[in-house]
Amino acid sequence: MTTMADRLLDAMARSAARRYSGEAVSELEHALQCADLARQGGADEELQLACLLHDVGRYAVDQALVSDTTETTRVGPGARGHQEVGAELIAPWVPERVSWSVRVHADAKRYLCAIEPEYFDRLSAVSRDTLRRQGGVMSPDDVAKFAEHPWVRDAVALRRWDDEAKVVRKQTRSLEEWSPLIRSWFDR
Template structure:
């Protein structure tokens, strides 16, 4: 069984989890809150896993640091999905790959959405190409996983509360193990 990949992912999160990347909460608080919001929303197990894993790419090749310190979009959603693809099904990796594009979509599709973004999300939006144009919106909605990516994006946006106690990382191990590709 590939449970060692879960150990590697948890090690990455525990090593880099105290980083804030411009947010009011640490990265570990953010991912745990995002996953908890997905659980509270009754999301599928795959979408809960995606919410937990959506920012793993921030820690690969210092992608998050590149965005924060150098103003470069290191495309953490792409590197994160690529890292996860050998181990998890598309129902997990597609929303991870599309969660940034979902933000761009929502900025165009939903009046007032952009105004609710955190400072860090607003900065990264500019680096990531800004709001979708009408053709990009249509193309995005046609992609597999787009609807789940929109749901993930909402968990991502809301998972930034200070001093919110949520279940710990280890509580997600059985869920991740159940989703591993065999």
Template sequence: MKAVLDILQELQGLFTLYGQDHYEEACTQQSHAEQCATLAWQQGCDEETQIAAFLHDIGHFVAKYQHHPDFTAFGLAAHASLGACYLKELGFSCKVVALVQGHVLAKRYLLSVDKQYRYRLSKASRETAIQQGGTLSETEILQFESSPWCNEMILLRRFDDHGKDPALQSFKSEYWFSVVAQHLAHRR
């Protein structure tokens, strides 16, 4: 198992390399991560949800670092799965991993149950929704709703949708990396 300092340096390195990318959105990926986590904090979410909000798109960074062949101007459609696997390997909690894994599924769920949701998505999110499989089947809806973290996944999705404003004030990455360090230290 990697040391906490090594994990932090690895994550910070990915943010340094790819945090200024936009993936067709108005703000950078780093700013988006900071905003999502800050929104989670403002809503009184627990630390694990805040961390998941900060790292929910880490799969894009990993994919770009690995030169993934399916990487596009919008990032990697399967970034949630890749990011969740990466965070699991680093020793993040089951809840952090599940929320990162589920944030795209939550978008697809909301598209399935709320016919107006599509119009609240950014252009890039509408485009990637198609690449990510679009709406869910009835069976998939029931499976999603049975998840113990269904509500947190939906919340994370809402933070993802709202955390794309270049003018939104948020806690900076240094703060969030300190929260990540505490989380990982408690898991050792």
């Protein structure tokens, strides 16, 4: 029987052939780098899992359903970003903290742009362009709300690792090495 873990690992393996949103690394390299940075940064396993899967809405979901990853973007009511579609895909399987951190990884960028001017200056050209499509810099009201969330530190940490996880030909742990963690949540 094919499990959710099998399907997810298969989609991740295939994402090695997909370029990460105009950056010079593949989607798989990006995911593995992000997870490694979390691990090296002392994140617990839940947050490492969130980092590994944060872009699952890019490679494990039909992109025709997603509003922000393709040229022919869906707009208007019902259009949802890859972070929402991805969070929804994994939500039945993982702790809420994991799916929430995935769901808000675009908002975390909008938040950081609002509270740290130097953060915006460091964003890659691609990331600046998607910021617009993701709603732009967060309003002061939304900043105050976001800052109060109990998991805000996780969201910000994931975001910073996400931004760094674009280094060409960086050595990382392999997908196989992450497979036990993925199976522990999705093979049930």
